[in-house]
Amino acid sequence: MGRILAIDYGTKRIGLAVTDEMQMIAFGLTTVDTSAIFTYLTNYFKKEKVSVIVVGEPKQMDNSASESEKFIQPFVEKLKVTYPNMDVVRHDERFTSKMAFQTMIDGGLKKKQRKNKALIDEISATIILQSYLERTGI
Structure with missing residues (x-):
């Protein structure tokens, strides 16, 4: 069983998270x-076995695609071509940035951090x- 890797795509930076080998715990990678x-x-795939790549899918409140989808879709297609042996799935990422910011506040990080x-x-x-992981029941 390989790890599951998640991608929060951005035009400047990409956030990455990964599960443990048992696919039970998600933690930030880099x-x-x-x-x-x-x-x-x-390089990461040479060191670690990954079986699924989850790419965030930004949506509007009415469930339509976000404006950033036009940048993400070509990236997803390139992932599928570059790593054909891995499943690439999309997952709703609404509110994740707000939730991440709140997590930082709740964690006691200072304003500069x-x-x-x-x-x-x-x-x-x-x-x-x-x-x-919660949605799929893994």
Whole structure:
């Protein structure tokens, strides 16, 4: 059984989260510059067995696609072509950035630390992954 990797896609940075090998616990992995993501993933996949990639799917309140979907869709297609042996699935990511920010407040992070957008992206990826695990019952 491989890990599950979650991606919070952004045009500048990508937040990453991953499960343990038993696919029970989601935890933040890192944040990577978008331009370097495929190099990072290729190196990571050489070290760790990953069976599923979960990519956040931003939606509007009416369930329609967010404006950022036009950037995410080509990325998802490239993931599928580059890593054909892995399942690539989408998962609703509404409110994850707000939830990540609230998590930082609840965790007692100081105001300066809460301005760290890379940390928000990593926490958002973790929330996406945890939500995916809960929805699928894994």
